[in-house]
Amino acid sequence: MPEGYLSNPLMLIINSLVGAYIFVLVLRVLLQYTNADSRNPVSSFIIKATQVPLKVLKPIFPTVKGLNLSAIVLMLVLQMLIGFLAMRGQPNVWVVFIWSLTELISTIINVFIYSIFATVILSWINPGAHNPVVSLLYRITAPVLTPFQRLIPPMGGIDFSPIVALLALQVLKMLLLPPLFALI
Incomplete structure (x- = not known):
């Protein structure tokens, strides 16, 4: 039986589960940074899903200026775990750290991109509807969109920001x- 026969599906499962949890941690950081309503059902789920490990890390890595450092450190550690598992053998810690940091930055930017796309599409489909997910999407995109909305006012009722x-x-x-x- 080849070595990769069972390890590749196992890596897929681990990567998917850990990646999903990292995504939830990214949402927690963004929602906390934007002061999203913690009573929102989606926010409540995210808080409960990340509460246990962050409670352990919070005394060491507090929240500074709205940024939950314990969540950021946990994201980096989990991403590095994926890196160590993916780079079998004797991986270089520096290489795994830079790769993990790059992946996290990419994930955060992608969350903003997907959230903006979602808000745009939702504004076309059902612009006045109130939904817990929609309100969180607007909260997540606000730090990115607000500066552009100041620079580019709506023209003819259409927002190009x-x-x-x-x-x-x-x-x-x-x-x-x-x-x-390139540092890798």
Whole structure:
């Protein structure tokens, strides 16, 4: 039986589960940073899903200026775990750290990109509806969209700031990630 026969499906499962938890941690950091309503059912789920490990890390890594450092450290540690598992053998800690940091930055930018897309589509489909997920999406996108909305006011009732914000996020990824990957 080849070595990769069982290890590849196992890596897929581990990567998917840990990646999903990292995504939930990213949402927790963003929702906490934007002061989202913790009574929202989605926020409540995210808080409960991340409460146990963060309670342990919180005394060591407190929240500073709205950024939950314990969640950020946990995201980095989990991403590094995936890196160590993916790079079998004797991986270099520095390489795994830089790779993990780059992956986390990419994930955070992608969360903003997908959230902006979702809010745009939802504004076309059902613009006035109140939904717990929709209100959280608007909270998540506010730090990115607000500066662009100040620069580009709506023209004829159409808001072009999401398009410019999406372009800026893509440019940010193109400028930020390749130099980090080059360090590896």
